[in-house]
Amino acid sequence: MSDRALSTPLDDSFERYLQDKGKGRGGDGGNYRRNAARELERFAEWVAGDRGDDDWAGIVPNDVDRDPTFDDLDERVFREYARYLAGDRGLKQNTVQTYYRYISAWCGWCVNEGYLEAHYAQRASAMAPLPEDDGRKPGDQQAWTSEQRHALTRHVDEQARDVVEAYTTLPEDTDSLDKQRARYAALKAARDRALVFVLAYTAVRVGELLRDPNDPRRRGVRWEDLSLDDGSMDVYRKKQQWDAASLPDPVISPLRSFRQLMDPPTERWPVFPTFDQRTLAELVREELGERGERSEAITECRNEYARDLLLALDEDIRPPSITTDGARSILQRLSETAEIDIDHPKHDYLAPHGGRRGMGEVLVRAFGYTVAARYLDNSEEMVRERYSHIEAGELGDVATEALSEIDG
Template sequence: MTDHAHPRVCTVDDPIGRPFEAFLDSKAVTGSGETRSGKYARQLERVVGDWIEQMNNRGVTTFGDLDGQAIAQWTDEYLARRVRARNSGASTPGISAATANVYYDYVSSYLEYCRTWELLDENPAATAVARDPLPDRPSRQASEQQFWSPQERMVITRYVRQRAGEAIDERGADALNEVRDHALIYTIGYSGARGAEILRVPRGDDRRRTGVTWGDIDLDEGTLLVLGKDQDYEQVPLTDKPLPPLRRLREVLNPASDEWPIFTTSHTPTLWSSARDQLSARDHTAAAAEELLESFDQPLQVYRAHDLIPPALTTEGARHLLQKFTEAVGIEVSGDKDYLTLHGARRGVGEQYYREESPAAAQRALRHDDPRTTSEMYAHIEASELSDVGSDIFDGE
C-alpha cells in the first residue's frame, strides 16, 4: 500500500499513505523500521493502515484532498457508526466510545506527523468539524486513572540515568539528547508539574506555553516557576531528585542565555525552521537567511552565533519519548494508554505525598486550589484505609 519514502521528499499531491512507513519507523523504540515491536506499534500499523485504505475508498487519496470535513465523514461513518452498533446490540461488530477515541487519536498522531513535515498546513483531525461526530470520551473514575507507582518511577528513572551515563562515557558533550531526557524524566517523575507547564504546547490560543527556561529555575532552592493551569505563575517544588540531572544538563547544553528553554527540542527540521523564522523576523531576506544557515553544520550553532532562542521540546515529543522508554524497560501499563504518561507521573507524585505525608501536603505539591480536587483524585486511598479500619472494627463479629 505504501513505499518507504522519507516524508521530506513527499508533496501535497502525494498519496496520503506515502509517508506511512516513515511514520511507523518514527514510533519504533530505536527509530529504525527493523525494530518495530510492541502493542502500541502494532495497533498504530493496523488502525492507521485501515484508515488510509478507507479514505482511499472514499476518494480521498492525496494530502490535498484532506480536510476537516473528510475526516468528519470518516469519523461518523466508521467510528460513530460502530459505537452505535455496539450500543444497540446489533450483530455488526461494534466498538466502545473509549476505543473510538483511541483510534481517532492514532489517526490524529499520523496527521500531526505529516503536518510537522509540512505536508499539511494544519492537522485536519484537530479541527472542531472533524471531531464533532466523535462520541464523547468516557470519563474515568480516579481509581482507574494512571498513576506512576514507586516501582515504575524507579525503573524508568534508573533506565534514563544509565542511558545518559553510557552516552556521556561514549560521546561526552555530544550526549545532549540523552542528558536532556534524563533531566526531563526526573523532573516530571518527582516534581508533580504538568507536561504543559514545562514543555511547549504546539497549538492553542495561549502563546505563552513555550516551555520553562533556565531563568525560571532556581537550582539552589530547588524550585521551578511555571505558568499554571489557571494562567497564573506558580512555584513548583522540584525535590532534590531532579537537581543533579538538571545541573548536568546545564553543563552539557551550556545555554547562551537564561531565555533558552531547559528542555530544547532535538527535532532538526524544527530547529532549522525556527532559526530561519527568527532570522526573517530580523529583516533578513529569505535568500540571506538561507546563505547564513548554510555556513553551519549544527542548528544550535546558529542560535549561539546569532543570539536566537531554540524552541522547546513539545508535549507530543515527550509522549513519544515516554512510549519508547516504557517499551524499552518492559513496563506493562493497563488502560487506554499502554505507556507511562505525563499526567500519570503527576498523579504518582501526588499519591506519594498523600500516602507518606498528608492530604494537605499532596494538595500543596499539586497546587490544587480546592482540597476537594485532591480528595477526589485519591479517594481510592481513603476507601482502602477505611476498609482496613472497618476490618478491625468488625473483627469480633
C-alpha cells in the same frame, strides 16, 4: 499538495509509517507497530468496502475501479469511520477511542510526509461520533505507577549516560562536524532526561513548566528561575501568580548535568529549549539578518554547524521553550522506546499529567492530604476529591478489619 501524492493508494504508505514507528533494525519490532498494523489493516478493509457489510461499499465512487487513494480522504471519511467503530457493539467505549487514535496518528504522519494537506482525523466533526470516556472518576485517570516511573527514569538515564559518554570520550582528531553531531545527540538525551525527571518527581503542571503558545506569560522556565543549590524553581502557577516549587533530590543531578553540558550563554535561556530544526533554522536566519549579516554569509555560517541549535548557543540566539504538546510528543517517543507496559483506556503512553498524579498518589499515601495539597499547589478539598479512591480503599481496609474482629 502534488497530484502524485493525492493519487497514491493508502496502503502504499502503511509500511513506511510502521517502519517509522517500529523498533529494532528496519523498524520491524515493537508492540506499537504490531497494534498499529492491525488497525491499519482494519481501516484499509473498511475504506475498500471489504468488512462484510452489504450496506457499505467503501469510499471509492461506485463507477470507479481502483484502490482507495489519499484524494478520497476528508474529514467526512474519518467521521464515518469513527461512527463505524462506535457502532461495533463488541467494542468497549474506551477501546473505540484507542483504535481510532491509531488511525489518527497515521493521519498526522501522512500530513507531515506530504500525503495529506490537513489532519482530518483530529477535526471536531470527525471525532464527534466517538463515545465519551465512560464518565471515569478522577481516581481512574492516568497516574504513573512506581514501576512505570522507575522504568521511564531508568531508561532516559541510561540513554543519556551512554550518549554523553560517547560524546565526551571522542578522540581529539574527530572531525568537527562529527563532534558537533555527537554533542547535539548528547544535549538532546540530557534534555529529555531532565524533563522526564522533573515531570516525574516535582508534580509541577506541564503548563507551568513549558511554553504555551496562547499565553505569553507562560514562556517556559528559564535557568534564572531555578536554584539548584536551594532545590527550588519559580513557576507561573495556575492561580495566575509566580510561586516557588520544590525540586527534590532526584531531579537535581539531571538538571545540573544538562546545564553543564549545554553551558547556556545567559541565565535567560530556557531550561527545556526546542530542538525542532525548522523553528531553529528560521530563528537563526531572522536573528543573524537583524544583526546585519547578509544571506550568503548566514548560509555559510550555518553550513559550519551540524545543527542550528549549536550555532544558536555560540551566537546567543535564544530559542523558545518546547511547548506542552512538544512534551507529549517526547513522552510518547520515550514510552515507546522504553517499552513500558501501559494499560490505560485513554493514553497509550505516559502522559505528562500522569507524572503529577502519580506523585500525588505517593504523597497522599505517605503523608496525608494536607501535605500533598501543599506540594501539589491545590486546596486540600480538591486533593481529597481527586484522590478519593485512596481514602475509599483505606476505609475498606478499616471495614474489613472491623468485620474480622466481630466475626472472629
